[in-house]
Amino acid sequence: MNNLPKITHVIYDLDGLLLDTESIHAQVNSEITSRYGKIFDKQTKCKITGRKSIDSAKAIVELLELPVTPEDYLQQRNTLTYQRFPEAKPMPGAVHLTQHLYQNKIPQAVATSSSREPFNLKTKNHQEWFQLFNYIIVGDDPNLKHGKPAPDIFLIAAKRLDVSPKNCLVFEDSLAGMEAALAAEMSVIVVPDPDMDKTLFYSAHQILNSLTEFQPQLWQLPPFF
Known part of the structure; x- marks a missing residue:
């Protein structure tokens, strides 16, 4: 150095x-994607880590081919994560x-x-x-x-x-x-x-x-x- x-x-x-907060994000993303029969895996997690909220939502929807818009996904995620963030x-x-x-x-x-x-x-x-x-x-x-x-x-x-x-x-x-x-x-x-x-x-x-x-x-x- x-x-x-x-x-x-x-x-x-x-x-x-x-x-x-990553453990909170992972739990919530897993909960939402499972609603659509999809698995939020390590590869997806690695590709979204560090990105702005809407950018990560777009990536998840595209990578897992979810039948929702990124905006809808983000709204679902915010509802759950905002409750847990103070923890x-x-x-x-x-x-x-x-x-x-x-x-x-x-x-x-x-x-x-x-x-x-x-x-x-x-x-x-x-x-x-x-x-x-x-x-x-x-x-x-x-x-x-x-x-x-x-x-x-x-x-x-x-x-x-x-x-x-x-x-x-x-x-x-x-x-x-x-x-x-x-x-x-x-x-x-x-x-x-x-x-x-x-x-x-x-x-x-x-x-x-x-x-x-x-x-x-x-x-x-x-x-x-």
């Missing part, structure tokens, strides 16, 4: 990275890492494909924690034209943090998120879902099984004590 630009700012994805728990190591960097005055941001309403539901029981972040960019931000894997959301984050993209380290869990961070010319660490094929993330600067494995000093960031 020493041959990379100095890291001064850190940006995080939300779903499956800071908060365990979302932090991913292992997420609170410790973000608190550590906050205490060491490293600016941090969240860049999520999640729209504002579901974001508020997911973080409802974690208000104090999310005060640690300098900026939060959501999927329906008025300045966001293209979702991940386009780099737009990370470039918006860098602009608001007033930092060069090259000095940003991104934590992601999805292929779309990794591609977006790389397209923004940022360094990226991927913490993939266990169901994901890790070989897909060969372009990442580092792959971890959990945020608990992260060693800040390898990235010229203040070490844990």
Whole structure:
């Protein structure tokens, strides 16, 4: 990592990275697709992870050939997920890492494909924690034209943090998120879902099984004590 630009700012994805919402999504998608005699399998899950809500709904409808419109599917999914989002728990190591960097005055941001309403539901029981972040960019931000894997959301984050993209380290869990961070010319660490094929993330600067494995000093960031 020493041959990379100095890291001064850190940006995080939300779903499956800071908060365990992916299990909620998987349960709900399985429930809905089973209504039509279809199975929400690992391959489908991998193809939609990290994408904006309507984009993932379109993909599921097309991949599984469901007899509904993406809009209808999204409405069904929102009804179920919105009820469960407040139950979302932090991913292992997420609170410790973000608190550590906050205490060491490293600016941090969240860049999520999640729209504002579901974001508020997911973080409802974690208000104090999310005060640690300098900026939060959501999927329906008025300045966001293209979702991940386009780099737009990370470039918006860098602009608001007033930092060069090259000095940003991104934590992601999805292929779309990794591609977006790389397209923004940022360094990226991927913490993939266990169901994901890790070989897909060969372009990442580092792959971890959990945020608990992260060693800040390898990235010229203040070490844990």
